[in-house]
Amino acid sequence: MEERIKQALINIVGETNYTDNLIDLVSYSYDGSQHRHRPFCAVWPETADHVSGVLKLANTEKIAVIPRGAGTGLSGMAVPVRGGIVLDLCRMNRILKISIEDRLAVVEPGVVYADLEKALAPHGFFFPPDPASGKVSTLGGNVATNAGGLKGAKYGTTRDYVLSLQVVLPDGRIMRTGSKAMKSVSGYDLTRLFVGSEGTLGVVTEITLKINPKPSASSTSLATFDKLDDAGRAVSRIMISGIVPSALEILGRHTLSAINQNTDLNLPEVDAMLLAETDGYTQEEADFQMRRIIDVFRNNHPRQVQLAKNDREAGDLWLARKSAYGVLARIKSHFVLEDVTVPMANIAELLKGIEAIGERYNLQIATFGHAGDGNLHPQILYDGYDSEEVKRVEAACRDLFELAIALEGTLTGEHGIGLSKAQYMTLEHDPVAMDVMRSIKKIFDPHDILNPGKMGLDTQDE
Numbered sequence: 001m002e003e004r005i006k007q008a009l010i011n012i013v014g015e016t017n018y019t020d021n022l023i024d025l026v027s028y029s030y031d032g033s034q035h036r037h038r039p040f041c042a043v044w045p046e047t048a049d050h051v052s053g054v055l056k057l058a059n060t061e062k063i064a065v066i067p068r069g070a071g072t073g074l075s076g077m078a079v080p081v082r083g084g085i086v087l088d089l090c091r092m093n094r095i096l097k098i099s100i101e102d103r104l105a106v107v108e109p110g111v112v113y114a115d116l117e118k119a120l121a122p123h124g125f126f127f128p129p130d131p132a133s134g135k136v137s138t139l140g141g142n143v144a145t146n147a148g149g150l151k152g153a154k155y156g157t158t159r160d161y162v163l164s165l166q167v168v169l170p171d172g173r174i175m176r177t178g179s180k181a182m183k184s185v186s187g188y189d190l191t192r193l194f195v196g197s198e199g200t201l202g203v204v205t206e207i208t209l210k211i212n213p214k215p216s217a218s219s220t221s222l223a224t225f226d227k228l229d230d231a232g233r234a235v236s237r238i239m240i241s242g243i244v245p246s247a248l249e250i251l252g253r254h255t256l257s258a259i260n261q262n263t264d265l266n267l268p269e270v271d272a273m274l275l276a277e278t279d280g281y282t283q284e285e286a287d288f289q290m291r292r293i294i295d296v297f298r299n300n301h302p303r304q305v306q307l308a309k310n311d312r313e314a315g316d317l318w319l320a321r322k323s324a325y326g327v328l329a330r331i332k333s334h335f336v337l338e339d340v341t342v343p344m345a346n347i348a349e350l351l352k353g354i355e356a357i358g359e360r361y362n363l364q365i366a367t368f369g370h371a372g373d374g375n376l377h378p379q380i381l382y383d384g385y386d387s388e389e390v391k392r393v394e395a396a397c398r399d400l401f402e403l404a405i406a407l408e409g410t411l412t413g414e415h416g417i418g419l420s421k422a423q424y425m426t427l428e429h430d431p432v433a434m435d436v437m438r439s440i441k442k443i444f445d446p447h448d449i450l451n452p453g454k455m456g457l458d459t460q461d462e
């Protein structure tokens with residue numbers, strides 16, 4: 001980084017908001033994925049004007065800028081693959097307003113998901129997307145990745161709750177999108193264009209979110225199935241039964257056996273375990289929905305059905321699902337956590353296809369995920385120091401993506417494209433759609449300074 005650029009950055013954000021210390025640069029060289037690349041420096045803006053100043057300078061000097069929240073992304077989205085300036089938004093972390101009357105919250109992008117949850121709880125309200133990383137990931141990151149979670153089938157994803165944004169464009173101009181009104185059909189929906197854009201179009205500096213009254217009652221049950229087809233059919237039947245569960249999770253055979261090998265939970269090693277939760281504003285409402293779900297379980301040849309009688313028992317039933325990611329991550333030196341998503345009726349086919357891919361490449365693939373919205377997490381466990389095994393993992397990932405697309409699904413339901421899936425974008429999106437996406441990127445960012453190299457949009461090397 002040239003001295004004059006360093007000085008210009010310090011003039012914009014202040015000395016204490018600039019770093020080029022090696023230890024910071026190493027910390028900013030990775031996220032939750034396997035990708036690594038160091039930036040030239042990092043800044044901690046405190047205002048939208050700071051962000052604007054940094055982007056104006058970077059645009060003039062043609063230096064890459066990489067917006068960053070908590071760095072929990074799983075696809076290399078915040079990895080500075082071309083060096084440049086990391087724009088860490090963690091110091092813009094104020095909850096600016098909670099208006100129960102208007103059912104909205106206004107926040108800066110560095111607010112951690114769980115901190116908003118904490119602030120909303122005394123009002124009896126919540127912000128539903130609930131990513132599993134919510135204790136650390138930021139709302140700016142959640143918006144930029146359209147984060148979702150366990151409650152997606154009933155409550156949708158971040159996209160469904162963003163009413164309005166303040167965004168700084170790559171040339172430094174500050175723009176507002178959307179409206180604080182619950183309904184608006186005014187102009188193009190620029191808000192939705194930014195949600196899920198992975199920091200490639202603009203830097204989000206303020207977010208207005210719709211919030212919901214929090215259901216006060218819930219019910220939890222679990223069912224195990226010897227045959228995958230029965231579990232798959234149960235999922236489809238639940239989703240057409242007129243009930244929308246607040247969670248419907250699935251754990252496959254390899255996940256159950258891995259959990260058994262690494263904990264004392266002693267789960268039945270069946271083809272699939274389904275975990276269902278219903279919620280409502282009275283216990284009767286939650287119980288009524290759960291009875292319908294249990295009827296569906298019973299009509300589809302379960303080995304066992306269990307209904308939690310109280311919160312402690314519900315916690316016990318959730319234990320297996322909540323331990324899956326952590327247990328699996330410890331089994332081999334490396335893992336890839338994918339998140340392909342298919343229409344719900346194709347869940348059983350997807351699970352069978354994943355097993356076949358594991359056998360074809362002699363790899364341990366353990367699958368769990370959100371059956372209620374068709375989003376599965378096949379976790380491929382491997383030895384990253386074995387180059388031959390790494391090649392098999394790469395081939396298995398390609399087969400997995402081809403399978404999801406063949407089943408009318410998508411490459412990613414939660415974790416985004418980033419670097420990991422950039423090369424597969426054309427599997428899902430036709431040449432016209434790719435051309436339109438690249439044109440949009442060019443309109444916003446003609447010099448390709450904002451988070452370059454991500455999402456397969458880059459035309460620099462063509």
Ligand SMILES: Cc1cc2nc3c(=O)[nH]c(=O)nc-3n(C[C@H](O)[C@H](O)[C@H](O)COP(=O)(O)OP(=O)(O)OC[C@H]3O[C@@H](n4cnc5c(N)ncnc54)[C@H](O)[C@@H]3O)c2cc1C
Pocket residue numbers: 031032066067068069070071072073074077078089109130131132133136137138139140141142143144145146147148149150198199200202203204205325414415451
């Ligand atoms: C254990 C674990 C569990 C996870 N569970 C889930 C889950 O259940 N659901 C889910 O969806 N994801 C999950 N993730 C992935 C990750 O947590 C989400 O993608 C999350 O939204 C990223 O937030 P972050 O603050 O860490 O963003 P980062 O990783 O720092 O950045 C992610 C992307 O957002 C961009 N960005 C960040 N802030 C801004 C901003 N203000 N303006 C513009 N662009 C910005 C970055 O440039 C980058 O492209 C999980 C990750 C881990 C490690």
